[in-house]
Amino acid sequence: MAQPSMTQSEVEQPPDVAMIGERIEHILGELEATADQSIVEKTEDLVHTLLDFYGSGLARIVEMVRETEGGGQLLEVLAADDLVKGLLVLHDLHPKSTLERVTEALDKVRPYLGSHAGDVDLLGVDADGVLRLQLKGTCDGCPSSTVTVKYAIEKAIHQAAPEISDIDVAGVVEEKPAETGPGGRPLLPLQAIECPVPEDAL
Known part of the structure; x- marks a missing residue:
């Protein structure tokens, strides 16, 4: 039986280096x-x-390119290419350091944070690859700020520096437990719909 051909978008879609790494670890775990x-x-x-x-x-x-x-x-x-960047990071060959790429990622997301009366300070990266940040300000009139702001920061950083193992954001005020509906499922607040993370902020 003939195999279905891939669409143009599937052919052009680059593989995710992080997902490939996770797949390799999963296979090795199964073997073990x-x-x-x-x-x-x-x-x-x-x-x-x-x-x-x-x-x-x-x-x-x-080395040859640099020469x-x-x-x-x-x-x-x-x-700057997502696939090549992942390979360069994997082999510690990226021309920019982790801190440089994290700083650039935070600069890109700052306009979004500023629109919610907030900002973030970079405290550093420890020996275990954990990035430490300090969140400042508040999200005026947006109860879902803790979730949306933290998500915007983490997404931008993981795209720029996939080698970061974890992100510790200090200064985040946890929201009150969400109200639950039938079956104990949390109710989605209206503000969460009105306060999305814009794609151009990432």
Whole structure:
């Protein structure tokens, strides 16, 4: 039976590097739970060998690009691509540091925070890859500010710096427990509908 052909959008859609990494970890976990330990060790060795091989090749490409005329600008263009950025981050080859990319991400989301009378300070990244932020101000007239503002910040940061393991946002005031309807399901407040996170803020 003939396999259905992919649409143009499916062909052009780049794979998510983070999701691929999670898939690899999931497969290795399944192997560890069901296979012989020697098979698990050989499989892990194979994965690491392939990663080292492709990482070395990518590092050489980056080195050659930097050595060519206009290479710095070309590298910036490549690093702005979601797929290439993920690979560069994975092999610690991105031309911008984690803090630089996080700072740029926060700058992009600040207009949205400002529209809700808020701002955020970058406190730093610890040795475990946890990003620490300090939220300032309030979301005037928007009870769902804690959720929407935190979501906007986290989405922007994870897109810019997928290597961040966790985000600790200080200064977030938890909202009162949501009212529940039949079956104990939380009722969606009207303000949550009126206070969406705009796409252009991310």
